[in-house]
Amino acid sequence: MLDTPTTRSTAAPPILRIAGLHKEFAAANGTVEALRGVNITINKGEFICLLGASGCGKSTLLRIIAGFEKSTRGSVTVYGTEVDRPGPDRGMVFQDYALFPWLTVRDNISFGPRQRGVPTPTVVRETERFLNMVGLTAFADRFPHQLSGGMKQRVAIARVLANDTDILLMDEPFGALDALTRSKLQEELIEIWKTTKLTVIFVTHSVEEAVLLADQVVVMSAGPGRIDCQIKVDLPRPRDVSSPEFNALRRDVTRRLTRHVTSDRPVVATADS
């Protein structure tokens, strides 16, 4: 979409570039180092899964990208512009939905465009389009408390899509759902991703989910949080979870992941790049 004059060498400039990112939280006894030296470059249209054990800083990284949290050092740039606050270009889907309980499904979805002053006919048309895309047209006039968890998460996704976002940030969005609903929503998400050509950064601690969804799995390790490795997933879609290729990759990623979980002291040599 946008074009930055800085990176003419490559065909498409990266949509998101994270460089030398550090994050420390103030704690009762000094500081907690949540992220150390994180570098990632993400191209437009990529589906990235951030995978890592609990407490390795996945949410922190996502919240810094979203602009909810300030980094201690380092930079996050979207098309070359430094991120310093939340904005409509980066849409977050929270695990606990964070829908506005006083708005109907339809009004939740049209919230962003209305706040940004998009003309009403456009808002109405786009809202109906995304209501339809997530299959909630029949529930448009319900309030969030009248919906199931899966439906709420569909609303949360549609709310961000309707706001014409560039990067979809999802923090364990399907973590609270049952297995059946989760796999249905995973399928739907891939469909939406294909039609909208969005860039997705998806946090999960399920290896299977990461390998099923991602173009690229970014494995993080804890204490402090760092990028351990990035694994390309070249399997054709739709992916067959019972295929030998899928399982080989899943084993591989699991091995990478458990290396850090089992040994409490991670390999410090790979910490800084």
Added chain:
Amino acid sequence: MSVQTEVAAPASGPATGTTPTATTNASTSIWQQRAKAAALASVVPLALLLLWDVMVRWTGTRLIPPPSGVAIMMWDFAFGGIYDDAYSASLPIHFWKSVQRVYGGFFLAAATGIPLGLMLGRIPLLRAMLDPMLSLLRPVPVTAWLPLSMIFFGLGPKSAIFLVFLGAFYPILLNTVFGVKSVDARLFEAAEMLGCSGSQMFRAVVLPASLPSIFNGLRLGAAFAWILIVVGEMTGVPEGLGAVIMDGRTLSRTDLVITGMIVIGITGYLSDRILLSLSNYFLRWSPQHNA
């Protein structure tokens, strides 16, 4: 016996499933429930009326009229034609004056308390400036303001409105602040990332999210407003339900005093029902508040 089962049925989910006639019974059971509720609610008042009547006859007191005396007074107060004195058929004017003052003070309190509460809850600088002062003034009983209020506003309705305002202001303000502070921080984050900022946030998120608490404050405030109208109308206003009660006291007309008390009680109750139904309408999105 049948009433018992009808009442129990809607409360327990599985029980209704096992009775095939549950849906056909629904309308009758609602009326039976209401009749039962009304019957239950009137037991104690009727007993008190009876006790009152018996006690008046037994002691032979002339200070307190029997219930029938108050009933006659109420009729005369409302429609006239019995005593034909200064209070006959004067209910509308007293009622109207009091309602004006109560809601004058109440709306003034809401119009200042809600915006101030929303800002106090969201703007730390404002909170740092105003919170200590408001906390110091809060424990002062509203009645203690009576002398000062008479100096500020003179003898008359303004003083009454001011007292009602003071009484309604704090519950509205404090509940609004509480409502704002207890809004889930995620909702602000969600709104921000959708492009909502600055003053838009107040209208789009802060106000609706704290509405349940604001309505609590409004109901408390309205109750205080009716309580304070009697005090407010002690300040030498000629008309108003509070003034009627004060007159009744000086004239030793207890039937008039009790009549005023009953009218205030009923009006306060009805005004709370109105607020409650407004609250149910505006909070129909909230699973906790939908009655």
